[in-house]
Amino acid sequence: METLALTLLGFFAAGYFVLGGADIGTGMLLARLGRNDAERRLVLASFAPFFLGNEVWLIATAGLLIGAFPTLEGELLTGQFLVVLPLLTGWVVRDAGLWLRGRTGGRGWRTVCDAAVVGGSWAVALSWGWLLCALFTGTPDRVATGPVAVLCALAVASLFAVHGLGFAALRLTGAPYERARRLVGRGGPWQSFALTSVLMAAVVVSAGAGLPWAASAADGATLSLLVPALLVVTALLVVVQAWMWHAFRKRVTRPSYL
């Protein structure tokens, strides 16, 4: 059961990094890809129907962590308190910017929201790099410091950005598409996106591999109820999410609700 729980956890975490990472990365490049208000709305439309469904992969990761590995969840989040703080703040600010940008007409308001999306996305990506650094260096109980932490944060954030760029090149049209396409470079956007997807999943799974899972798993009675139920729901969810991606698969040519 522990192995199953851990596999499911890895699946959720990798799902978040690949799917959520794509819209976070695109958000980081919002100002670079969209030069005016209409273009920026188009960039947002590229991931608009997906971002809520993408970020819940992380909510599910955290939920499974507290359900199946409660002790580790507590120790990890407390140990990384000062990293999780900017991560959550960035996430909240970014989402508020996304959701509320289109709800009123003022140009000033939309500029504030664009700044919230870009700043929030960067804060999330950098915090992930910082947090993963502590896992890679084998010190999950304390915040990583020093040049290694800075380098790791920048490297992971760049990976998010490149991943988002590939996604944008696959989803956009018009001037923002041209910009994304130029930045992707000679390799095609599909190759670039596939490569960054593998890297994103590999980064989070390998970072988590060093944690003491077996020693912190929940009691057998809890796991034997929790894991089978979640497996069934997860299978259904993957089908629904696949359907959602299929329904909105076309490149975006006009702004959407956001």
Added chain:
Amino acid sequence: MHDLVARHLLAQAPPVPDPETVDLARLQFALTAGGHFLFVALTLGLALVVACLQTRATFSRSALHARMVRFWGQLYVINYAVGIVTGIVMEFQFGMSWNGLTHYAGNVFGAPLAVETVAAFFVESTFLGLWIFGWHRFNRWAHLAMIWVVTLTALLSAYWILVANGFLNHPVGHAEEGGRLVLADAGALMTNPSTLLAFGHILGGALLTAGFFVAGVSAYHLFRRTPEWEFFGKSLRIGVFLALPALLVTAAFGGVQFAELASLQPMKSAVFSQEAADMARLQAELTARFGPGDYVPSEAWTRGGGLTMLISFALMLYLGIGNVVLASVRTTLYRFRLWHLLLMASVPLPYLAMISGWIFREAGRQPWVVYGLLKTEDAVSGLSPGAMRASLITFTVLFALLIAVNWWLLLRCARRGPVDAGLGHDDREDAEEHTHGSAAPLPLARY
């Protein structure tokens, strides 16, 4: 290296937290959970209203109801979005500031949270995305099914959160093994009376909040005599006719919970009724059972919360009955402007009742985080007061801003009335950039 990390992380006794950290962590939890709860109150109720309106619109093809779905749905989505982002903080807060709770009770307390995130919230978010962005893209029956999935999983979400909360208030279905709790009876955990009664109570409260909100917004338009008199006359009736039965359901579940308190949490009951003799007796009993300590919760918060809730209930009951009478008569419905003002002014009342009832429930069970098993002060993470203060300030400022922005946008959109922008707007017709300021009125026969 794994062993080293494991020893470091898990074997070590949790450090004793600074008393200041305890206070700051409690304050942060109270403010963030309270803030989040107020968003949920409206979201949960409004979701049901929107789902029912869309059902009506889909079956009857009524243009008026289709417009109602889009207008009330727009307000619902704004409130929902800000509610989600505040909820994100809640989920991580347990591990960040309360790892004593996950250490001791994680086997039991973690499971409902895990089920909530995957089986309820994950499904809800996926379908909400489909509903918002799938207007004009899916056929209307599929689109109707989507809002119902969102609504039902939102209720499921509330249920699972209350399984976790019910366990904290009245632990059942557990056993203690080696200084930690394990799950002994999942059925007992899921049918905990503290969960089921609270669920009925919250569901009623959410519908009550939505009823007063819908009535208040509609009253604004009738008061201003905007052209949408038919739209808002009908909406006002929906709000008013929903609020009164919802209030009675809420009160019924509340009454049963009050009666149960005497056996489940006698100290809360004694503090609320100011029975000094009972309080002294219980204090002595609890000291004998659990060792020295203060087992009396804050009287100001417990009694204050309880009384505020009861007073706002009484006010809403009188208002609710009067509202139903006045809304039934056509003349008063459209012309009694003083009453319209009163309806607008009473939108905050359910919020006041919800938050004070919640304070009564949570402050009144102190000093316990898991009643009779784990004290709040023993559940806090071993963090420095400085780190805790930083997060308290960050989240308080963030939440205050979000609440302000949420209400600013809600009122703006409510005041503007049903215009053809935002939710459900058919973007296939946009050749050029759409400007929100000059949005046309919602067309009649389009859905």
